[in-house]
Amino acid sequence: MLRLRTLAWPLAAAALLVAPSWAQSIDLTGSWTLAGNDASGRYEGTARLQQQGSRVTGTLEYEYQQWSWSAFGFRPSGRKGSARLEGELRGHSLSGQRIQDAGVAGVIAGGQGASHRFQYSLALGEANEHGSRVRSVAGKYDGSRGRDRLTGHRPGPADGGAAPAGGAIALPPRLLAVPGAPQEARQAVTVRVEAAQATLVLAGPARLLRGGAVVRDGPGELALQRGEHALQIDGTGDGAVTLTLRAEGREVASARSESAVERLYALLFGYFGAEINYLEGDLKKTVDGIAPSLPGYARIEDGASYDQSKIDRAINDPATPRKVLVDWCTTREDFLRYLRRGTVRGLAWSSHGYMEPFPGCPDEELDLFESRIWSSVAGNPGSGDAKNFVREVKDALRTAVATHGKLDFALMHSCCTGGIGSYRDELWNYTTPATKERARRVLGDPLPDYRNVRYMPFDALADQVDHVVTYDGPSYFSMFDVNWPRLRRSIQAGR
Amino acid sequence: MRPGPALGAALVLVVAGAAAGQEPWWERPDARADARRALTLVRDVMTATERGDARPAAAALTDASWVVRLFAAVRLEALGLDRPTARLLRDAADPGRGAPEPGWDAVRKAREFAAALEVELGPPPEVSEGDALRIVCSVVTERLRTAPDAPGRKQRVLEGALALRAALGEAADRAWLASWLLAYVDPDACLADLRARGVAQAVAEDGAKVFAWYADNARFLYWHAADRRFLVDQEARAAKASSEEHRKRVPWPAGEGPDAPSRKGDQGGR
Numbered sequence: 001m002l003r004l005r006t007l008a009w010p011l012a013a014a015a016l017l018v019a020p021s022w023a024q025s026i027d028l029t030g031s032w033t034l035a036g037n038d039a040s041g042r043y044e045g046t047a048r049l050q051q052q053g054s055r056v057t058g059t060l061e062y063e064y065q066q067w068s069w070s071a072f073g074f075r076p077s078g079r080k081g082s083a084r085l086e087g088e089l090r091g092h093s094l095s096g097q098r099i100q101d102a103g104v105a106g107v108i109a110g111g112q113g114a115s116h117r118f119q120y121s122l123a124l125g126e127a128n129e130h131g132s133r134v135r136s137v138a139g140k141y142d143g144s145r146g147r148d149r150l151t152g153h154r155p156g157p158a159d160g161g162a163a164p165a166g167g168a169i170a171l172p173p174r175l176l177a178v179p180g181a182p183q184e185a186r187q188a189v190t191v192r193v194e195a196a197q198a199t200l201v202l203a204g205p206a207r208l209l210r211g212g213a214v215v216r217d218g219p220g221e222l223a224l225q226r227g228e229h230a231l232q233i234d235g236t237g238d239g240a241v242t243l244t245l246r247a248e249g250r251e252v253a254s255a256r257s258e259s260a261v262e263r264l265y266a267l268l269f270g271y272f273g274a275e276i277n278y279l280e281g282d283l284k285k286t287v288d289g290i291a292p293s294l295p296g297y298a299r300i301e302d303g304a305s306y307d308q309s310k311i312d313r314a315i316n317d318p319a320t321p322r323k324v325l326v327d328w329c330t331t332r333e334d335f336l337r338y339l340r341r342g343t344v345r346g347l348a349w350s351s352h353g354y355m356e357p358f359p360g361c362p363d364e365e366l367d368l369f370e371s372r373i374w375s376s377v378a379g380n381p382g383s384g385d386a387k388n389f390v391r392e393v394k395d396a397l398r399t400a401v402a403t404h405g406k407l408d409f410a411l412m413h414s415c416c417t418g419g420i421g422s423y424r425d426e427l428w429n430y431t432t433p434a435t436k437e438r439a440r441r442v443l444g445d446p447l448p449d450y451r452n453v454r455y456m457p458f459d460a461l462a463d464q465v466d467h468v469v470t471y472d473g474p475s476y477f478s479m480f481d482v483n484w485p486r487l488r489r490s491i492q493a494g495r
Numbered sequence: 496m497r498p499g500p501a502l503g504a505a506l507v508l509v510v511a512g513a514a515a516g517q518e519p520w521w522e523r524p525d526a527r528a529d530a531r532r533a534l535t536l537v538r539d540v541m542t543a544t545e546r547g548d549a550r551p552a553a554a555a556l557t558d559a560s561w562v563v564r565l566f567a568a569v570r571l572e573a574l575g576l577d578r579p580t581a582r583l584l585r586d587a588a589d590p591g592r593g594a595p596e597p598g599w600d601a602v603r604k605a606r607e608f609a610a611a612l613e614v615e616l617g618p619p620p621e622v623s624e625g626d627a628l629r630i631v632c633s634v635v636t637e638r639l640r641t642a643p644d645a646p647g648r649k650q651r652v653l654e655g656a657l658a659l660r661a662a663l664g665e666a667a668d669r670a671w672l673a674s675w676l677l678a679y680v681d682p683d684a685c686l687a688d689l690r691a692r693g694v695a696q697a698v699a700e701d702g703a704k705v706f707a708w709y710a711d712n713a714r715f716l717y718w719h720a721a722d723r724r725f726l727v728d729q730e731a732r733a734a735k736a737s738s739e740e741h742r743k744r745v746p747w748p749a750g751e752g753p754d755a756p757s758r759k760g761d762q763g764g765r
Binding site: 274275276277278281352354415421422423425429430472473474476477478480481482483484485 | 541545547566569570572573574575578582585586617625626629630632633634636637641643671674675678679724765
């Protein structure tokens with residue numbers, strides 16, 4: 001006995017030393033046998049998981065069991081259920097959200113039941129008959145009211161097929177289409193080809209790239225040699241996307257995803273200057289005035305810290321194609337970048353503003369007073385970084401209009417977005433000095449007054465926007481000059 | 496046109512601010528009562544018009560307070576009153592003029608518009624006292640920074656908003672009013688005098704120190720046209736004379752004072 005105890009410790013240590021290979025390459029992709037219980041009873045079924053990096057998604061389909069005295073055991077009750085998993089694998093722990101499906105089976109687009117946090121643990125051991133070392137994935141959800149246990153791992157495509165000899169595809173479950181900036185929505189897709197040659201077939205609204213260059217734009221085929229192929233994919237429209245790998249006359253792997261075109265409502269706040277103490281209240285009024293008409297839209301914002309990284313991290317999340325963007329402190333670069341995504345459906349802008357001839361315009365436009373709005377210095381809405389003119393906004397909105405049709409609304413809440421108004425006696429007072437000097441040389445001194453110039457206000461957006469709101473002269477901080485019910489009536493959130 | 500009271504900036508103007516030891520005009524009972532009335536009316540009209548009922552706004556077009564009249568004109572335009580009529584009504588809402596007659600064309604037209612407006616009344620919105628405060632101050636801000644008023648009138652317009660202080664039940668709203676004041680009255684001088692590191696520290700819970708500082712320094716202020724705000728005439732203050740009086744004896748050096756170039760370089764927010 002003593003000899004055994006003396007030997008046991010070094011043997012265990014040696015086992016730990018050789019064990020790392022199990023922990024390094026855990027891949028939960030494949031099909032599983034499912035058993036569990038929740039408040040409605042015990043159930044049995046199947047699970048299909050797909051893993052990409054540390055991100056794991058999956059579907060559970062099961063049937064509740066009921067006790068049968070005649071059989072003296074549990075038998076299927078006919079009541080079925082299903083759920084989705086969206087989680088992260090860290091070490092031997094898998095956690096995330098378990099979303100009960102609202103329907104009877106499968107995922108119903110746009111609808112979902114209860115969502116609960118789950119926490120599962122992996123148990124590893126010797127490889128099973130299918131080559132998997134993961135003996136079980138088990139744990140709780142909904143507090144301790146639910147338990148799932150996945151066993152019998154069959155590695156391979158999440159559609160449940162056996163691991164083919166021909167290859168595998170790792171495809172993200174959701175794709176985002178951003179027509180004006182497709183590189184923003186690009187995600188990795190890997191394809192392993194084991195045959196000498198194979199054909200990858202793309203179906204649905206998506207585009208494949210390799211090294212940033214498009215190799216397949218829309219449905220069609222791509223020839224691949226043996227090896228591991230690191231590609232990229234982004235969505236190009238709404239709909240199901242499938243990748244199928246064919247080799248030697250048969251299908252060896254397939255994967256499915258869902259692509260959605262982004263729908264973006266942008267609520268943006270620029271330079272407030274001395275009126276900075278109105279920013280928080282006006283922002284809240286704008287959000288309260290618009291957001292209730294956008295149910296189901298994810299809200300992303302930088303917040304009172306003006307932390308742009310919060311927006312940048314969230315804006316390209318393919319899980320939330322419908323989003324309300326709230327930027328407390330919008331720079332010119334960010335302003336134009338948002339519009340050029342080609343996905344804007346509504347725009348609300350607040351800042352200081354005025355009118356002047358476009359800097360650098362041809363001489364024949366020096367008498368054309370164009371509305372312009374101030375964006376803010378990064379992190380400091382008390383300071384302005386640039387004037388943004390009508391022509392620039394119109395140009396930046398072109399792709400959005402091509403994508404979704406006319407915007408629902410554009411609320412241009414800045415002074416003079418609709419005309420010079422009561423500021424007419426100060427017409428030239430805030431013109432860029434170089435422009436004013438050039439105007440004196442071309443138009444004469446004294447410069448023409450408000451009756452003898454032309455105007456281009458933001459009403460020029462009418463061919464791109466259904467409901468345009470502008471201000472002739474002053475707009476007022478505290479937003480009491482906005483008709484929120486009228487604006488809300490313009491919103492078509494479901495489109 | 497009929498003359499209007501305090502927040503209506505009565506035509507009977509005396510030196511802006513208060514001589515040492517006297518209660519500032521904006522803290523007198525009549526000024527406070529008028530400010531409270533105007534604040535309540537703005538709140539009531541905002542509530543009604545947010546629901547879709549334009550009639551209280553149309554009724555307010557002949558109110559004694561120019562702030563209320565201007566606010567009402569802007570609300571009616573937001574609800575669809577034509578721009579030319581709205582502009583006439585806004586132009587008439589001047590602190591130097593009394594209320595228009597009910598029979599005036601623009602008032603009549605606006606009231607006909609409000610009466611004819613068919614809307615589905617929505618649920619009553621929540622319009623707080625703080626919301627009404629911000630509306631009033633927004634109207635005052637626009638007048639202060641834009642209208643070609645003489646500096647004395649500008650200061651009177653600014654001080655009319657200070658009369659709201661007593662009407663505000665929440666300390667946070669009084670603090671907001673104080674921070675609003677410092678946007679247009681030499682924050683650097685105030686922070687230095689109060690030995691505060693920033694506006695938030697100077698304002699503290701209810702702005703009391705900032706209001707007291709303003710009362711002590713009101714007569715030393717001059718209007719800086721380029722930055723569109725009041726600044727302290729330090730030389731006048733050292734001489735214990737109002738800026739207006741001091742500069743009669745000691746004119747501003749060239750390039751200094753009211754006509755000095757902008758210190759902020761941002762075109763005063765334009």
